[in-house]
Amino acid sequence: MLSKYVPSVDWLKRYNGMDFKADIIAGLIVAIMLIPQGMAYAMLAGLPPVIGLYASTIPLIIYALFGSSRQLAVGPVAMVSLLVYTGVSALAEPGSDQFVSYALLLALMVGVIQLAMGLFRLGFLVNFLSHAVISGFTSAAAIIIGLSQLSDLLGIELPSDANVVGLLAEAVMNLNAVHGYTLGLGLASILILVVFKKYVPKIPGPLVVVVVTSLAVYGFNLHNQGVAIVGNVPSGLPTLTMPAIDWNSITQLLPIALTISFVGFMESVAVAKKVASKEGYKINSNQELNGLGVANIIGSFFSAFPVTGGFSRTAVNYQAGARTGMASIFTAVLIIITLIFFTDWFYYLPQATLAAIIMVAVYSLVDVKEAVHLFKIRQIDGWTLVITFAATLLTNIETGILVGIATSLIVFIWRSAYPHSAELGYLEDEGVYRNVDRYPNAKTFDNTIIFRVDEALYFANIAFLENKLEQLTEDKPDTKRIILDFAPVNDMDAVAVDELDQLMQEYDDYGVEIHIANMKGPIKDLVAKAGWFDRYEDRIQYLSIDQSLDQQSNS
Incomplete structure (x- = not known):
């Protein structure tokens, strides 16, 4: 029973020496990566760098105990850091004590929201954030994050509240004020990070640039x-x-707080599921919410801003051989040791280096291939991505994701209001009924239309069905009978039931009978309550289209 809420109980029972050796190596590698990243992401969030180290200690330990993923590397991430800055900067000056206080309150709120969602098993709600919306939002946010570091990279003051266009315009206008040494350190850091990531991936590039640039500043x-x-x-x-x-x-x-709760969870559970599928175990979405929620709640009492699972660190953790959550605990312990003994080592660390670390880290989040893929498969999904991307880039983070969600919901409603439908004909060799537009050789029947709607019927699309039947009967004025194939219809609301009832009576007055085949049990229960069986008797009880046609030929 305890393992249901504390998944670590299971792997701790089976923990052995081989797990320990693999986990401590992975923990060390991730710690080396996370120390500079944590400081960089804290600065991105408008917080002192040490807050990033605080957020890389207690929350990691708590998630390791309560999360369902064994390899997920939790901590500060670029996306959440930007959201923290966006939300809190409206209330306080970045870097101020008041700003820090609001950021800790925000972590508590995010934790409470995520834990509540997990306990009430509301993980399914994140499904309303479509992949197109997340991809468009993430790509735009990555560009915003990267450009937000221009001030530190160039060594000039740029407005922190400007949108992308305004920020780029200001940067161009102030190019003559660029600080040469700062820009040189920043570009050198980017070059080192890219080279090490591509050609020497086993050596942590962030650690190398921290050491090299700090020594350069000091020397x-x-x-x-x-x-x-x-x-x-x-x-x-x-x-x-x-x-x-x-x-x-x-x-x-x-x-x-709601935005961070959803976006952070989406980012976390996506990478957790990917790793878990490779390792042959399952991720419990609701338990992930519990784990992240408790980590953020307890972390907020230890000066941590909101955290979640990160793509790049989880990949490094997994590739380094992490077997259990103990790897994250080792990472946290090593960062605690750093906090106690080694913070003086960061005195000469250039802010341009931290800006470079952020820029290189978020570069991979700009996903052009996904946009091309969506346009290739279904253009409307591609446009949803583009609209979300543009709204996020040209307005702000909150507006962008709200526009994306609204767009995806509008697309969903439009699809359900204008569902796929087909007039059916009979393919004699195959013995099946198919769309006559796709199969022109399909046999149709005299005075009879067979029609199928591939969607549940409700108030928004019942008029679509009426219009379609009207068009078909106008094209075939000798029609005496319409057979509706209800095989795809798995639900109807009361409005659709009443409207279809009225439609059947109107067509009766015109001398055209509407019959229904393949009606499912739950739909029969609904129409029975509306008295259909008294009015239409066998006309709505055919188990197949063939049975309906046989009844016609016998009558």
Whole structure:
């Protein structure tokens, strides 16, 4: 019973020496990667770099115990960091104590939302975020994240509240003020990261650029020549504190908290399922919500901003051989050791290096191939991606994802309001009924139309059915009988039942009988309550189209 809510109980029972050896190696590699990333993502979120290290300790341990994935690497990620900055900067100045306080409150809110969704088994709600919306949103957000680092990369002041167009315009107008040493360090960092990622993937590129650029700043005294550095990073562990709960702030932060809860979970569960499928075990979506929720709740009491599972770190964790959640616990322990003993080492770390780490990390999130793929298969899904991408890029994060969700819902409603339908004919050799437009040789029957709607019938599409039948009877004025194939119809609402009832009576007045074949049990239960069996008797009880046609020939 305990393992249902604490999945780590199962793997801890079977933990052995081979698991330990593999996990500690993976934990070390991920820690080396996460230390500079965590600091960079904290700066992206408008927070002091040390908050990124705090967010890379306690939440990792908590998720390892409560999450259902054994290889998911939880911690600060670029997407959530940008969302934190977007939401909290509307309430406080980035970097200020008030800003930090709001960020910790936001982590608590995200945790409560995710835990509540998990406990009430509401993981299915994320299915309303279509893949096209997520892809378009992610690609646009990746560009926004990358461009948000231009100020640190170029060494110039740029407006933090400008959209992409405004930011690029400001950057171009201030090119003459670019700080040469800062830009040089940033470009060198990008080059090193790209080269190591492509040609020497086993060596953590972020660690290399941190060491190289820090030594360059120290050795050439660049911090006294205008290069911005991280400076003092407080040593020691975060103290246990209660996030400041302010109901007015909660109301203002609620939209961004909901966005982070959904987007963070989507990112996390997507990569967790991918790894789990390779390892032959299942991911429980609701338990993932529980694990992330508890991690964010407890993390908020230890100065952590919202965290989730990351694509790149999980891939590294898995490739490094992680077998269980103990790898994440080892990562957290190593970062705790760093916080206690080694924070002085980051004093000379250039902010341009952290900007480069962010830029290279988010580059892979821009998914052009997915857009091409969606346009190739179904254009409307491709346009949903493009609309979400454009809205996110040209307005802001919250508006972009809301526009994407609204677009996908409109597309869904439009599809269900105008479903696929077909006039059917009989293929004698195969003994089946098929669409006469696709099979012109299909046999049709005198005075009879056989028609199929491939969708549940409800208030929004019953008029579509009426219009289709009207068109068919106009094209075939000698029609005496319409057979509706209800095989694909698995639901009807009360409006559709009443409208179809009225339609059948109207066609009776015109001398055209509507018969229904292949009606499913739940639909029969609905129409029985509406009194159809008294009015139409056997006309709605045919078990097949053949039975309906046989009845016609015998009458």
